[in-house]
Amino acid sequence: MTCPSLSTDMTEISQKVRTAAMKPFSILTAVILCMGLGRTFDLQAETEQNNGLWMMKASQGVLGSKDSPYRWWLDAHLRYSDDANDFEQSIFRPGFGYALPKNHTLWAGYGWIANSPEIGDTFHEHRFWQQHSWKTKVGSFGLASRSRLEQRFREGSQDDTGWRFRQFIKLTRPILDDGPLYWSLWDEVFLNLNDTDWGAESGLDRNRIFAGIGWKPKSMPYLKGEVGYLNQLIDRPSGIHRMDHLLSLNLFLNF
Numbered sequence: 001m002t003c004p005s006l007s008t009d010m011t012e013i014s015q016k017v018r019t020a021a022m023k024p025f026s027i028l029t030a031v032i033l034c035m036g037l038g039r040t041f042d043l044q045a046e047t048e049q050n051n052g053l054w055m056m057k058a059s060q061g062v063l064g065s066k067d068s069p070y071r072w073w074l075d076a077h078l079r080y081s082d083d084a085n086d087f088e089q090s091i092f093r094p095g096f097g098y099a100l101p102k103n104h105t106l107w108a109g110y111g112w113i114a115n116s117p118e119i120g121d122t123f124h125e126h127r128f129w130q131q132h133s134w135k136t137k138v139g140s141f142g143l144a145s146r147s148r149l150e151q152r153f154r155e156g157s158q159d160d161t162g163w164r165f166r167q168f169i170k171l172t173r174p175i176l177d178d179g180p181l182y183w184s185l186w187d188e189v190f191l192n193l194n195d196t197d198w199g200a201e202s203g204l205d206r207n208r209i210f211a212g213i214g215w216k217p218k219s220m221p222y223l224k225g226e227v228g229y230l231n232q233l234i235d236r237p238s239g240i241h242r243m244d245h246l247l248s249l250n251l252f253l254n255f
Contacts, residue, residue: 046240050081052082056248058250071099093110093112111126152200160196230244
């Protein structure tokens with residue numbers, strides 16, 4: 001009779017520890033996403049409708065040598081509303097990160113946002129942000145998660161800081177096993193953590209749902225593109241809610 005090897009025992013223990021550690025995260029993510037999705041469907045009849053176009057370019061890469069754990073990040077956005085006729089928002093958001101084992105990365109950075117609302121003058125917002133991102137493979141599916149905390153400062157306010165938490169989860173799957181095209185589905189929930197003098201109210205701020213098709217050419221492994229439909233619900237506890245129906249164009253560069 002032989003006993004199991006020590007290495008086998010340690011492997012099983014390690015797997016159990018990782019599974020147990022992920023359970024609270026998985027439960028919290030599911031609860032937050034259900035809150036956002038439920039609110040989206042509940043309020044459809046009570047909202048004003050808007051059509052628009054959103055474009056995004058996101059880049060990230062390694063700082064230093066190939067094996068360096070340090071990362072850089074830069075994403076930029078242009079957003080148009082009213083059937084894509086009116087400029088609504090632009091975002092410029094750099095950051096730096098540190099890669100951890102098992103595809104976990106910690107990030108921190110700054111965002112500059114220019115807003116042109118339907119009513120009122122253009123205003124600027126400054127955001128500091130901290131983030132944990134993680135990705136894995138589950139069979140033929142790719143799974144990615146992003147948890148972000150923001151500190152928001154609006155020019156012209158009384159230096160009131162708005163704290164907001166964002167939870168993002170994304171699923172991808174190849175359309176054909178060896179092809180460059182893939183399905184892309186994601187949801188992101190935004191929760192305000194406090195009230196501010198410039199209008200933020202604690203609770204659900206907005207929810208975004210995207211469904212589309214991605215393209216990742218084998219000849220350019222650093223490049224991805226995605227196009228699809230993006231639905232955004234803006235929850236306004238003291239006013240009329242808003243639902244955006246958006247054509248979303250996205251370009252990703254990973255160096």
